[in-house]
Amino acid sequence: EVQLVQSGAEVKKPGESLRISCKGSGYSFTSYWISWVRQMPGKGLEWMGRIDPSDSYTNYSPSFQGHVTISADKSISTAYLQWSSLKASDTAMYYCARLTGQGYPLGYWGQGTLVTVSS
């Protein structure tokens, strides 16, 4: 069974750094790209970017380029999303999802990680 298990909820202060994780299991981790998706409170889905775990090649939405970093450690089948300096506007639910086809369909999703940034 394909599973993506994300790390737990985080409460941080503005300016702090953070890395959240997404561990894949039940499939060959290096064979499928992973995407990250943001959902701000009461709002819609926003695609942040994706990574190819086999070589860590990434591409980002212009809206998120330079604001976050997506990485992966294929030795432990885990993808990451990180911030160097959080803002209150980063408060959101973050989902990882596995691409299942050429046109970026997101066929498997993690349970989500709630990030709250507040002073």
Add this chain to the structure above:
Amino acid sequence: QSALTQPASVSGSPGQSITISCTGTSSDVGGYNYVSWYQQHPGKAPKLMIYDVSSRPSGVSNRFSGSKSGNTASLTISGLQAEDEADYYCSSYTSSSTLVFGGGTKLTVL
């Protein structure tokens, strides 16, 4: 890149059919047969319902169908059921090798 345009809400009675539209541009929806649709119930992760415009993943009811004409894609749900009440999002691959979502549509089953 701008979000794809969806109606904010649609509604229908049990047993009826509804259609949700998703309008983009020639750089996304109109340029590729890579439109997907997702269902999201409150407090849950999204679920892929349609991919590549009209293909259904294994396990998704055949009451869900997708189509596309020009820059507009559509999701049709036939035989509406109470459990279909949820938010629905379209997405499309883009000419920049990125993905763009629609703003989402809240489906109410009356």
